[in-house]
Amino acid sequence: MPRHKKYEGVGEKATTFTKKIWLDHEDAKSVKSTKLKLTWLPKTSELVNLTLVGFDYLITKKKLEEGDNFINVLNPCTRFESAALGDSNMRNLKPGEVLQLERKGYFICDVPFTTLSKPILLFAIPDGRQQAVLK
Secondary structure: EEEOOOOOHHHHHOOOOOEEEEOOOOHHHOOOOOOOOOOOOOOOOOOOEEEEEEEOOOOOOOOOOOOOOOHHHHHHOOOEEEEEEEHHHHHHHOOOOEEOOOOEEEEEEEEOOOOOOOOOEEEEOOOOOOOOOOO
């Protein structure tokens, strides 16, 4: 199948169809009442582990003022991680490759697939329009 239905030039991907699937947690909570599309993955042993990494602002104020103690406005946690699963096509990601995860945003591959026991490391690319969805 095309990797992206609007941009055929980005190539093709394999799609696996199974009788059992994984649903996104938010979809699973509302699956009987939603008219929206569902985000799913086939339930197979081919899925890969992901670590999604997001970053927050270094300081907690939009503008520093004279007299502010810099130590008091430092954000104590600027990096956060969440675990996720990805389809088998993600085994082909290369370092520096950019991809979009449905309803999660855009990410850049930092550490590609090497073994099933080591997750692929993806860094969130902030777009400036939304709060981070990984928190």
